Amino acid sequence: MSVWSSTVQRGEDGALSVGGVDVRELVGEHGTPLYVVDETDFRARASAFRDHFGEAFARHGAEVDIYYAGKAFLCSQVSSWMHEEGLHLDVASLGELEIALRGGMPAARIGLHGNNKADDELRRALIAGVGRIIVDSFTEIEILDALARELGVVAPVMVRVTTGVHAGGHEYIATAHEDQKFGLSLASGAAMRALLACHEAPHLRLSGIHTHIGSQIMSIDAFRESAERMLGLRAAFTASTGDELPEVDLGGGYAIRYTEDAEALDPAEAAYAIADAVAAVMETVGGTWPRFSIEPGRAIAGPAGLTLYRVGVVKSVDLEDGGRRAYIAVDGGMSDNMRPVTYGANYTAAIASRESSADLVASRVVGKHCESGDIVVRDVRLPLDVARGDLVAVPATGAYGRSMASNYNAALRPAVVSVRDGQSRVLVRRDTIEDLLALDVAPE
Numbered sequence: 001m002s003v004w005s006s007t008v009q010r011g012e013d014g015a016l017s018v019g020g021v022d023v024r025e026l027v028g029e030h031g032t033p034l035y036v037v038d039e040t041d042f043r044a045r046a047s048a049f050r051d052h053f054g055e056a057f058a059r060h061g062a063e064v065d066i067y068y069a070g071k072a073f074l075c076s077q078v079s080s081w082m083h084e085e086g087l088h089l090d091v092a093s094l095g096e097l098e099i100a101l102r103g104g105m106p107a108a109r110i111g112l113h114g115n116n117k118a119d120d121e122l123r124r125a126l127i128a129g130v131g132r133i134i135v136d137s138f139t140e141i142e143i144l145d146a147l148a149r150e151l152g153v154v155a156p157v158m159v160r161v162t163t164g165v166h167a168g169g170h171e172y173i174a175t176a177h178e179d180q181k182f183g184l185s186l187a188s189g190a191a192m193r194a195l196l197a198c199h200e201a202p203h204l205r206l207s208g209i210h211t212h213i214g215s216q217i218m219s220i221d222a223f224r225e226s227a228e229r230m231l232g233l234r235a236a237f238t239a240s241t242g243d244e245l246p247e248v249d250l251g252g253g254y255a256i257r258y259t260e261d262a263e264a265l266d267p268a269e270a271a272y273a274i275a276d277a278v279a280a281v282m283e284t285v286g287g288t289w290p291r292f293s294i295e296p297g298r299a300i301a302g303p304a305g306l307t308l309y310r311v312g313v314v315k316s317v318d319l320e321d322g323g324r325r326a327y328i329a330v331d332g333g334m335s336d337n338m339r340p341v342t343y344g345a346n347y348t349a350a351i352a353s354r355e356s357s358a359d360l361v362a363s364r365v366v367g368k369h370c371e372s373g374d375i376v377v378r379d380v381r382l383p384l385d386v387a388r389g390d391l392v393a394v395p396a397t398g399a400y401g402r403s404m405a406s407n408y409n410a411a412l413r414p415a416v417v418s419v420r421d422g423q424s425r426v427l428v429r430r431d432t433i434e435d436l437l438a439l440d441v442a443p444e
């Protein structure tokens with residue numbers, strides 16, 4: 001499996017194309033930096049989750065819904081793609097909810113998340129008729145019940161549970177106590193108390209329990225462990241109320257490859273392992289199977305996207321160990337990809353506008369912002385002859401790139417274009433100076 005999306009190719013003259021469109025043509029039309037989404041790849045990853053999880057759970061007569069986690073990258077056309085692929089959609093703010101609805105995702109297929117939802121977010125969600133609101137605190141349970149009463153509706157809710165399974169990166173640590181802001185703790189009994197509160201609230205309809213254990217998770221064991229604990233909680237709820245919770249959501253966090261030497265979590269493998277773990281627990285606790293759901297974000301959007309930058313200044317710097325490093329400055333940086341500076345995330349890069357047979361040298365791709373931490377790719381070997389005007393492509397930027405982009409240094413956030421079958425389409429247009437100045441209130 002490559003770190004590049006499935007339709008990326010190097011043409012006869014050495015330039016990259018994606019979705020059948022030459023990258024030089026893309027930047028000629030849309031400028032740089034440019035986020036490019038490989039629509040075929042994006043949809044294929046979404047439908048792979050749907051099919052693998054669907055088949056793995058169907059073997060046990062159970063069903064699974066796939067909620068695309070919109071915070072990875074959301075625009076109305078992506079909302080529409082996800083609807084066409086039979087997925088559901090998670091949002092975590094009023095803005096994401098409005099974009100999802102604009103794309104035609106039926107409200108009933110939308111879930112609303114957030115540890116501190118505003119009254120107007122909850123109100124809009126109830127009026128729109130979202131399928132589930134994942135409640136994250138006792139305060140929210142009270143507010144939501146009152147709002148639902150005021151609006152004359154019944155609010156469909158799930159309780160966000162902190163299972164004590166911490167995951168992310170290459171290992172997971174099970175702890176009894178969760179020292180972070182999300183969810184209601186299983187170990188302390190808060191989760192059960194919240195379930196009972198929702199169960200008794202007159203204007204709430206409790207549909208189940210939700211957990212999200214982390215991001216960029218490599219360990220199938222972490223998902224398995226979390227599923228087991230969730231089903232234990234569901235069984236305890238049944239024991240205390242006589243009612244069975246109809247739904248269990250196991251969250252997202254499926255790891256992807258950002259660099260050639262890294263590994264990804266295979267959705268098919270995960271699907272069968274989780275389904276089997278669930279089957280084993282259901283055998284022990286008995287009762288009917290709940291309907292399951294999962295929430296992959298980066299595993300759908302991440303590998304489907306790449307960023308194109310134009311090289312500006314190239315410097316060669318002496319290193320303490322006697323070596324040298326090429327600093328290749330491009331026309332974007334931390335404003336279009338926060339992940340390196342925020343999480344120390346690693347990426348890779350390649351020259352996109354041509355091929356080179358020059359020797360490879362230790363290189364660092366950096367941005368144009370006023371911080372030395374403004375790194376695009378920390379360590380990569382690139383040809384010695386990379387020069388001003390070349391295009392550089394960075395793969396696997398489809399998730400948490402544009403969605404976390406900022407206007408730092410009053411940068412103009414890049415456009416996002418999708419490509420497919422030789423055609424490109426704008427998903428999100430580039431910021432303009434007029435956009436920036438429209439928000440700035442000029443002196444009288």
Ligand SMILES: *Cc1c(COP(=O)(O)O)cnc(C)c1O
Pocket residue numbers: 069071072090113212214215216251252253254295296297298299399
């Ligand atoms: C962020 C998030 C996801 C998606 O995480 P990925 O690592 O992008 O798969 C899923 N569910 C919830 C509740 C989240 O906050």
